[in-house]
Amino acid sequence: MAHRLRPEGLAFVETAPVRLVFAREVSAPPERVFHALAEDVTGWAQWFPAVTSVQPLDDGAGRDVRLRGGTRFRETVLVAKEPEVYAYRVDVTNAPGVRALVEEWRLSPAGAGTRVQWTFAADGNGAFRAVLRLARAGLGRSFRGAVTKLDRRLTP
Numbered sequence: 001m002a003h004r005l006r007p008e009g010l011a012f013v014e015t016a017p018v019r020l021v022f023a024r025e026v027s028a029p030p031e032r033v034f035h036a037l038a039e040d041v042t043g044w045a046q047w048f049p050a051v052t053s054v055q056p057l058d059d060g061a062g063r064d065v066r067l068r069g070g071t072r073f074r075e076t077v078l079v080a081k082e083p084e085v086y087a088y089r090v091d092v093t094n095a096p097g098v099r100a101l102v103e104e105w106r107l108s109p110a111g112a113g114t115r116v117q118w119t120f121a122a123d124g125n126g127a128f129r130a131v132l133r134l135a136r137a138g139l140g141r142s143f144r145g146a147v148t149k150l151d152r153r154l155t156p
Contacts, residue, residue, distance in 0.1 A: 006100040016121035022143040023117040026151035030083035038086040048146040097128030
């Protein structure tokens with residue numbers, strides 16, 4: 001059953017009870033990475049294995065995301081500042097125990113490529129917070145694999 005989450009802003013990335021931060025350098029330039037994140041949202045399923053589909057909503061102001069296993073998110077884009085940051089919050093999900101969720105993708109030049117930093121900021125009941133902390137290693141592997149696959153797609 002889907003439920004509405006607390007509508008947090010971008011500041012939640014710094015104040016959330018659970019913050020998982022992952023980073024990786026890729027060879028693609030920031031502009032290309034930003035385009036893949038923010039403008040080619042339907043392409044996420046081609047490089048992020050946990051994602052089965054992403055559909056833009058409201059002329060790009062929101063997204064409908066489906067993950068493997070049946071989890072769904074209805075999201076609002078909080079900021080899309082090219083080529084530095086792309087962030088969104090989850091407004092509605094069928095994931096149990098979640099109260100608030102904001103994700104931020106921060107991009108910065110790294111030589112000829114890009115340092116990609118993903119922050120997963122969340123709040124939820126005690127069981128959700130505990131599971132999320134235990135899932136840190138798996139989320140990190142998923143992020144690294146997805147960003148590596150994205151880099152292969154973006155780099156000729």
